[in-house]
Amino acid sequence: MSMKDRTPSPSASRIPDDQDPQLIPTLHSVDVSPFLDLMLGIARERTIEGILRVTKRTYRGRHVIFGGLWIVASLRITGTSDYSAPGADRKLRLMAFSGAGKPRPAIWRHKEGTYDLVPFSDPLLGPCTKGEPSYAASGDQWDRPDWAVEYGYHAYSAFPIMHKDELLGVMAVFYDRPMVDELADMLLMHRKMHKIYADSLAAAVANAAAFDEIQTLRRELELENEHLRRAVRTAHADDHIVGNAPALHKVMEQIEVVAPTDATVLILGESGTGKELLAEAIHKRSHRRMGPLVRVNCSAVPHELFESEFFGHIKGSFTGAVRDRTGRFLMADGGTLFLDEVGEIPLELQGKLLRVLQEGTFEPIGDDRPRKVDVRIVAATNRDLAADVEAGLFRQDLYFRLSVFPLHNPPLRERLEDIPVLAHHFVSNAARRLGVTEPKLHYRHIQQLQAYDWPGNVRELQNEIERAVIMSHNGGLEFNRLGAHRIGTPPSGTPHLSGTPHLHAATPAYTPDGPLYTEMQMEELHRENTVRALEACGWRVQGEGGAAELLGIKPTTLQSRIKKYGLKKPAA
Ligand SMILES: Nc1ncnc2c1ncn2[C@@H]1O[C@H](COP(=O)(O)OP(=O)(O)OP(=O)(O)O)[C@@H](O)[C@H]1O
Known part of the structure; x- marks a missing residue:
């Protein structure tokens, strides 16, 4: 029996409609200001996290024991949930709750688990996933689960959170007593408020999700742009390594040895020493030279896009995933993946990376079919990775895995x-x-x-x-x-x-004794020195700390020099 079927009939307990004159006194007795605050708070929020924060402070109301908000599990909410598993769109994930009711939904049981994650088939919240509100005014109007009986949850009211016919989630409020007879008016009032609240929440969540989507796409585009620009530069670059210094010579000898093997190479060196050039040299001297050389600048990848950048994602696997995306690992199949600035990979992703390095398999986000790739890793960093390992910023096992063959590129x-x-x-x-x-x-x-x-x-x-x-x-x-x-x-x-x-x-x-300036050069020096003094004191000519004092000349002398050189304070 669906919840809608179980919706109590007016004869079971009196449920007035809005024409009911009895609702008028109820309206006067209910303090609606917390509700208005809530609506304002929701309208102001631009992120889903913010919306959830506001929502957590809500669900107040007489006899309300508990209120909760469940969101469709595939809606990825930045910073609050992980990427969802395949099929997660058929589940609701508890995102916010409040109230004095005990125990928490983490212990409420349904057939498959707890109310942290609820299948669409659940008899309590499930009907709302079809877009229908549902409620029960007293214990005899719903099949109360054991926890509801045990902890005194007598009545409830649930609403779908819908946006343009799309289900975003479900909200529900529970009561500590039957909401019948003289409380029936209050339940009706609450339900009207819940309806308004659910609609505003839907609009706010949809806006925040759209904003998130735009941000994700923008960042993806930036990354793509960077890859393309680099690819064009590399294609046109005169990329041979120049230099005969013994230090560079030694590096080149090591490259000749390691390049033909498939060993992982870690290039260490300060920024701008030519680490990328060395990575290219390794690739070109390896049997993979006909395959791709794919570079990921780990310091340029936004934290939340790392997994997708490395492993790709399937369309719809999270908000913003509007199309399939091939990760860099797959792109580099049969070639070399150059992980530049490898020390910038977030700790939580280092474990996943290690797994790919060890097993050669990974799963794109939203797809549980493992992909096998044949990729050689060349990594580079200008950080002291060993020190990062000591400081707990970099996984030791990954460090060992990467530093099979370290190459020290000397500074200029x-x-x-x-x-x-x-x-x-x-x-x-x-x-x-x-x-x-x-x-x-x-x-x-x-x-x-x-x-x-x-x-x-x-x-x-x-x-x-x-x-x-x-x-x-x-x-x-x-x-x-x-x-x-x-x-x-x-x-x-x-x-x-x-x-x-x-x-x-x-x-x-x-x-032999030093530089010799012409008169013109001296004049230029003079002019520049005057400008520098003026800039140093914000173009104040006289007084304490003024340019004249800095230069050790009279303000009038400085004035005539300013005129002579035609100096003017730049517009702010
Ligand atoms: N030995 C060299 N011969 C010719 N060009 C070089 C040499 N070393 C570096 N370069 C050039 O210097 C520039 C910087 O080099 P590269 O980007 O490889 O440095 P990097 O160490 O990877 O820098 P970062 O750590 O900032 O990523 C590039 O344009 C590269 O072509």
Whole structure:
């Protein structure tokens, strides 16, 4: 018998309709302000988590012993539930509850388990999954389960949460006594409120889910974009590894040894040292060279998308999964998967990754059929993974699995002898790409480049050279602002300028005793120094801490200098 069939007839207990004059006094006796607060709270929430938080504070009302909200289990709710198992759309998952009623639904039993997860076939909540509200005003109007009898749950009222004919969930409220006779009016009142509440909740949940879906798609698109851009760059890149320093030589020898095997390689080294280039070198020297080389930058993957990024998902397996998605593991089948910044993989996913590495199988989200892949892993990190293991941030078993063959890629400052050959390589690459005449690299340029410590390594060298080639205008190269473009790091200077401010003046000539500036260069230095002083004090010319005081000159002198150089405070 369905719950609808069991809906009590008016003769069983008096259930007034809204025309019933007896409802009017009831209306006056019920304090509706908590209900209005609740409605406002729900309307304001933009996330499902927020909606659930508000909902947990609710289900107040006279004689209400307990209220709960169950959501269709396949609706993935960020941060509160895991990806659902296949077939989860046929179950309701308890998401929020409140009230004084004991015990909690975790102990209420139905045929298959507890009320934490309820099948659509359940006689109590199941009828609502067909879109019909149901209720019982007293114990004799429903087949009360044992827990309801034992703990004094006499009456209930349940509503489906529907949005555009789609079931999102079910809400139910239970009473500690029969809601008949003089309480029947109150039950009717409550049911009217529940109906409004259920409709608002449906709209709020649907909005939040849609918002979630858009976010997920946006992040997926960003990732896809990044993959595509990189693939294009790699396809066009002049990717041969340049350098003869003994430290790099040793790395290349190790690559020759390990590449033909299928061993997992862990490339260690600071950012910009060329780890990705080494991973490509390993792939190209392996028997997998005709297969794909797929890169995942683990630091760029949003936490909630990791599993889908690695293993893929099936359409509809969670909110936002509007189409099937092939994970990177499957894409790399028969080739190499390069896990860049592997130290950024969240702890909870490290176990799953380890399983794939050990067994070579995985399941896409929402699909329980295991997929077998043949993938070689090359990982890279600039973190001290051993220290992360000590600190409990990285699983030891995964670390051991990844570091079968560690390769240490030295920072550029430890192979300064490679700078001339790298510099020539980058100058001709940049000139070719930019379509300009290749500017000449002089000995003094090399000296300047070798005197810098390159915290950003080869990538920074490449960027500095590209910038210098752009600025050269078919004239000479200039490297007197090395490091000035680094974000968050003060420029570390070229030694020739040591003892002088690090300024944007044309390259000076050099004497054995130091730099020699022309009058024009001195003028430029002067101008830049004045600007720097003005900037340092927010363009305040006089007074304590003003630019004139900083420069040790009179404010009037500074005024005339500002005029002479035509300096103006930049618009905010
Ligand atoms: N030995 C080299 N020869 C030629 N180019 C190099 C060399 N080393 C690095 N590069 C270039 O420097 C840039 C940075 O290299 P890459 O991206 O491989 O560094 P990475 O160590 O993987 O950096 P991150 O840790 O930030 O991901 C790339 O453009 C790469 O082509």
